[in-house]
Amino acid sequence: MANKCLLLLLDGLGDRSHPELGGRTPLQAARTPNLDRIADLGANGLFHPALPGRAFPSEKAHFALFGYSQEEFPGRGLLEALGHGLTPGPRDVALLAHLASASEREGCLFLEREAPEAPQQEDLEQLLNALPSSEGGDIAVQFHPTRDHFGILLLQGEVSPRITDTNPMRDGIFVPDVLPREGLGREEARLARNTALALKDYLLRARAALKDHPVNARRTRHGFPPLNALITQRPGRYTAVPAFEERFGLSGASVASGAVYWGLAEFLGLEAVPARDGNDPGTDLAERLETAFRLFSETDFIHVHTKAPDTAAHSKDPRRKTEAIEALDRGLGDFGPERILQEDILLAVTSDHSTPSSGPLVHCGEPVPLSLVSRGTRRDGVDRFDETKCAAGCLGLIREREFMYTVLNLLDRAKLAGVMDTPRDQPFWPGKRKPFSLT
Numbered sequence: 001m002a003n004k005c006l007l008l009l010l011d012g013l014g015d016r017s018h019p020e021l022g023g024r025t026p027l028q029a030a031r032t033p034n035l036d037r038i039a040d041l042g043a044n045g046l047f048h049p050a051l052p053g054r055a056f057p058s059e060k061a062h063f064a065l066f067g068y069s070q071e072e073f074p075g076r077g078l079l080e081a082l083g084h085g086l087t088p089g090p091r092d093v094a095l096l097a098h099l100a101s102a103s104e105r106e107g108c109l110f111l112e113r114e115a116p117e118a119p120q121q122e123d124l125e126q127l128l129n130a131l132p133s134s135e136g137g138d139i140a141v142q143f144h145p146t147r148d149h150f151g152i153l154l155l156q157g158e159v160s161p162r163i164t165d166t167n168p169m170r171d172g173i174f175v176p177d178v179l180p181r182e183g184l185g186r187e188e189a190r191l192a193r194n195t196a197l198a199l200k201d202y203l204l205r206a207r208a209a210l211k212d213h214p215v216n217a218r219r220t221r222h223g224f225p226p227l228n229a230l231i232t233q234r235p236g237r238y239t240a241v242p243a244f245e246e247r248f249g250l251s252g253a254s255v256a257s258g259a260v261y262w263g264l265a266e267f268l269g270l271e272a273v274p275a276r277d278g279n280d281p282g283t284d285l286a287e288r289l290e291t292a293f294r295l296f297s298e299t300d301f302i303h304v305h306t307k308a309p310d311t312a313a314h315s316k317d318p319r320r321k322t323e324a325i326e327a328l329d330r331g332l333g334d335f336g337p338e339r340i341l342q343e344d345i346l347l348a349v350t351s352d353h354s355t356p357s358s359g360p361l362v363h364c365g366e367p368v369p370l371s372l373v374s375r376g377t378r379r380d381g382v383d384r385f386d387e388t389k390c391a392a393g394c395l396g397l398i399r400e401r402e403f404m405y406t407v408l409n410l411l412d413r414a415k416l417a418g419v420m421d422t423p424r425d426q427p428f429w430p431g432k433r434k435p436f437s438l439t
Contacts, residue, residue: 002344002345002346002374002375002376002410002411003300003344003411003412004296004299004300004301004302004344004345004346004411005250005300005301005302005345005346005347005348005407005410005411006289006292006296006302006304006340006345006346006347006348007065007301007302007303007304007348007350007407008289008304008347008348008349008350009062009065009303009304009305009306009350009351009352010306010308010309010325010328010349010350010351011058011305011306011307011308011309011310011351011352011353011355012058012307012309012310012311012313012314012351012352012353012354012355012363013027013309013310013325013350013351013354013355013368013369014027014351014353014354014355014364014366014367014368014369014387015027015313015318015321015354015355015356015357015366015387016354016356016357016358016359016364016366018318018357018358020318020319021318021319021322025386025387026309026312026313026318026319026321026322026325026357027322027325027369027385027386027387028386028387028388029318029322030322030323030325030326030329031326031329032325032326032329032385033329034329034330034332034333034336035329035332035349035371035385036383036384036385037336037337038332038336038337038347038349038371038373038385039369039371039382039383039384039385039389039390039393040382040383041337041341041373041379042337042347042371042372042373042374042377042379043371043372043373043377043378043379043380043393043394043395044369044370044371044372044380044382044385044389044390044392044393044394044395045369045370045390045391045393045394045395045396045397045398046367046368046369046370046387046390046391046395046396046397046398047065047350047351047367047368047369047370047397047398047399047403048365048367048368048397048398048399049061049063049064049065049352049353049399049400050064050070050399050400051365051399052365052366052367052397053365053366054365055353055361055362055363055364055365056352056353056363056365057076057353057363058260058310058352058353059073059076059079059260059264060073060076061352061353062261062264062352063264064400064401064403065350065352065403065404066244066264066268066303066404067244067247067248067401067403067404067405068241068247068268068401069400069401072239072241073239074236074237074238074239074241074267075094075161075234075235075236075237076096076234076236076260077093077094077095077096077152077153077161077233077234077235077236078094078236078237078238078263078267079236079259079260079263079264079267080094080096080146080152080259080260080263081094081144081152081154081236081263082262082263082266082267083258083259083260083261083262083263083264083266084144084146084152084259084263086144086152086154088154088237088238089156090237090238091159091237091238092154092155092156092159092237093154093155093156093159093160093161093195093235093236093237094152094153094154094155094235094236094237095152095153095155095199095232095233095234095235095236096150096152096153096167096232096233096234097143097150097151097152097153097230097231097232097233098115098149098150098151098167098230098231099127099128099149099210099227099228099229099230100112100113100114100115100116100167100227100229100230100231101113101116101225101226101227101228101229102175102207102228102229102231105174108174108175109174109175109207109229110173110174110175111168111170111171111172111173111174111175111229111231112171112172112225113171113225114167114168114169114170114171114231116224116225116227118148118149119149119215119219119224119227123215123218123219124148124149126213126214126215127149127210127213127215127216127227128143128145128149128151130209130210130213131143131206131209131210131230132202132205132206132209134198134201134202134205137157137198138157138158138194138198139155139156139157139158139159139194139195139198140155140156140157141153141154141155141198141199141202142154142156143230146259149227153199153202153230153232155195155198155199155235157198158191158194159191159194159195159198160180160184160188160191160192160194160195161195161235161236161237162180162181162184162188162191162192162195162235163178163179163180163181163192163195163196163199163235164176164177164178164179164180164181164196165232165233165234166178166203166231166232166233167231167232167233169233169362170360175229175231177200178196178197178199178200178203178232179196180192180193180195180196199232203229203230203231203232206229206230207228207229207230210226210227210228210229210230211228213228215227216228241267241268243268243269244268244269244270244301245269246269247426247427248301248404248408248413248426248427248428249408249413249426249428249431249432250300250301250411250413250428251298251299251300251301252268252269252270252271252299252300252301252302252303253265253270253271253272253273253292253295253299253301253302253303254270254271254272254273254302254303254305255273255275255288255291255292255295255302255303255304255305256272256273256274256275256288256303256304256305257274257275257276257277257284257305257307258305258307261305262274265303270303271295271299273291273295275287275288275291277307280327281306281308281324281327281328281331282327282328282329282330282331283331284306284308284331285304285306285308285328285331285332286331286332286333286334286335288304288305288306289304289331289332289334289335292304293335293343296343296345300411301407306328308324308325308327308328309321309324309325309328309351309355310355311324312324312357313355313356313357314355314362315357316357316358316359317357318357318358320357321357337373340373340374341373341374341375344374344375345374346372346373346374346377346407346410346411347371347372347373347374348370348371348372348403348407349369349370349371349373349385350368350369350370350371350403351368351369352368353368354366354367354368354387366387367387367391367397368387369385369386369387369389369390369391370390370395370398370403371385371390371393372395372406372410374410376410377410378394380392380393380394404427405427408427408428413428413429414427414428414429415427415428415429415431416429421433422434
């Protein structure tokens with residue numbers, strides 16, 4: 001069996017059928033000879049990070065793929081803060097935040113444009129410099145810009161991440177109020193109430209500073225949407241979880257572009273290997289795979305990620321997503337299953353979630369295809385890599401943390417249930433045992 005694993009993650013690959021593609025998904029409509037060859041030589045099935053039908057974001061789906069429970073998840077705000085080089089304290093709360101275009105209706109804030117284009121750099125700096133700083137009192141709030149009009153809002157003091165989002169993620173509706181979540185214990189509920197009050201106070205002061213700003217007055221005169229409100233989502237804080245190598249006995253690395261993946265790698269103790277996004281997704285993927293093969297001399301488990309299918313799907317153009325998938329398949333040309341088998345590697349090809357190329361949903365809850373290839377994996381009758389063909393494969397539906405247990409099994413590292421060679425019940429074998437002393 002293989003002794004190392006390459007996880008090729010095609011973000012947002014799954015989809016729904018579309019009339020303009022003849023009732024097929026973009027993956028079914030795409031010409032993918034290299035992905036099909038992988039399916040033909042391997043074991044196939046479907047993956048979902050939780051329950052089919054539940055729509056998952058990338059960061060939570062990756063957390064499940066890497067073998068961690070959702071109860072251990074720290075929140076995307078914390079991961080992006082780490083990915084952008086911030087150093088939150090163990091009790092700090094980090095939120096995603098960005099400037100948006102809003103109006104006032106019925107005494108409430110109404111979201112006109114959730115993601116307007118960023119202004120010129122000079123105007124952007126003036127708007128960001130106008131945001132308030134709240135460093136006194138029991139709760140300090142500070143905005144840290146990351147790119148364009150996006151940033152991280154860092155809350156320090158007696159704070160809690162158990163608060164609601166103010167970003168509804170769609171245009172033309174009221175901005176939700178900041179509220180503590182339900183079902184909290186007494187002390188956590190107190191912290192969440194105080195955090196919600198402090199955050200709302202900050203967002204109101206941000207609105208006041210931006211509403212009549214000269215940059216926004218000028219934008220309005222020229223027909224551009226004003227950037228006159230700050231909206232937030234996905235608060236996060238450190239959680240206590242074992243590092244990836246401690247949990248699974250495998251050293252790991254992640255080759256990806258995007259702060260959330262760099263932050264996730266840092267949080268789990270993987271080596272983060274930043275990659276660039278060029279004009280051709282296939283060329284980008286080939287470069288990342290070449291990097292991965294160089295890393296295998298020192299690393300057991302390597303995650304190679306591309307955002308291309310997800311980005312194309314968010315354009316709500318199924319044909320554009322089909323083109324992105326075909327480009328990625330071309331990038332696989334020099335990294336086919338024959339090379340994988342020759343180098344004794346377990347290749348896992350899958351996605352984190354489905355992203356519909358039409359309709360109002362950001363992500364949808366359908367499972368995604370999964371193929372596993374190594375010298376010892378079973379071979380089923382599947383010869384096409386797509387959402388329905390892989391469903392007929394021998395793997396069935398793999399959910400939640402089952403993926404990493406499957407990887408350990410195919411690397412001949414699966415521990416026999418009930419064996420205790422270490423004080424902690426680790427899933428891998430052999431464990432890092434303490435030698436029997438003769439003294």
